[in-house]
Amino acid sequence: MSAVRGLWQIFVNGLFESNPIFRLALSLCPALAVTSNVYNAFGMGMSVLFVITANNMAVSLTRKLINAKVRVPVYITSIATIVTVVQLVLEAYFPRLYQELGIYLALIVVFAIILARAEVFAAKNPIIPSMVDGLGMGAGFAGAMVLIGVIREVIGNGTILDIPLFGPNYAPALIMILPAGGFITIGLLIAFFNHLTEVRKQAREKLALQEGGETA
Template sequence: MKEKWKIFSKGLYDENPIFMLCLSLCPALAVTSSVINGLTMGLCVTFVITSNNVVVSLTRKFVNPKVRVPVYITFIATIVTVVELALQAISPELYSALGIYLDLVVVFAIILARAEVFASKNKVFPSFLDGFGMGCGFTLAMLSISVIRELLGSGSILGFKILGSWYNAPLIMILPAGAFILIGYMIGAIKLHNAHKEAKKIEGSEA
């Protein structure tokens, strides 16, 4: 059980796709101006990466290593198409809001990386945990970024006004440039936290 938790949890923090690995930053810059968009993109990517890991693990013994990358991309493209059709049917507004960035999920580095590094070498359940953990980590990162951006950029959360009419929202927070600056500060804060924790651990071992 401890090993399974380790496989799942590494994507939440230690190998978080956005904050630690700095992968798939495109949607983090483009669609996190509102919480609903960021959360929807996160859930879509979670479904795609988890499903793809399972499919890759199931077929790992039948795929020729020489053509594995095109095969993996075909798997991803198929799953993304299913997600797009489902989202278009359920919520056309969200589908339009995510736009081309939903199509770009096909070439997200984190999805192909997990297929190549983990799913192609492991059984189905560990591959499921790995994909689901990475997807949850991606979703948490997207959600935290979008909450801050929507609050500072619009004074609201999920469309509900939080800050009153007195609040003069800075335009940059709803622009990709604002997301880029915010992500930089968030990554910097995480790095400082990790460095401080490591320093305390060293001091404790020397005491």
């Protein structure tokens, strides 16, 4: 039971506590370019989820074989191979997504988060926790991508997954699907999450203070 709970903790940690985009600000790189609509954002999120999980598992399996001095090149080669697999699969089965993601799909290789998880977590843990860590981080990343995608598509185009929401009279704020809107959306979201953390922290402190007072 406690083993399952430990795994759940790892998963939730990736999903919320250290959500890759809003918390660590790692790997915010080029992924943001494809969040101008929900479909692309979801596709990108799922690709990253797969790459990070598969790579964590590969690194965890081979962690005793890899010489520490050459570990980074080994990780990069492993990530690049998995990304190539994703590219080939998407090209074959989801040509539209493949077209729209363009070079950003290949750029998954250099997402700092994937290398960071391999180095920080997978290189030190057995395969199952590593897989769960990858799933949690990947899900957190995908969730954040979809959230940004929803905001940008709804405001910038008045649609979700190409389904119109507001009828024909809605004049979309085009700026939101342009790069400038992307930057501003993310800036506001980070501020929102900062605020949320601050409020929660204050509430916890207040609670701790009250409990402290009662015992005294």
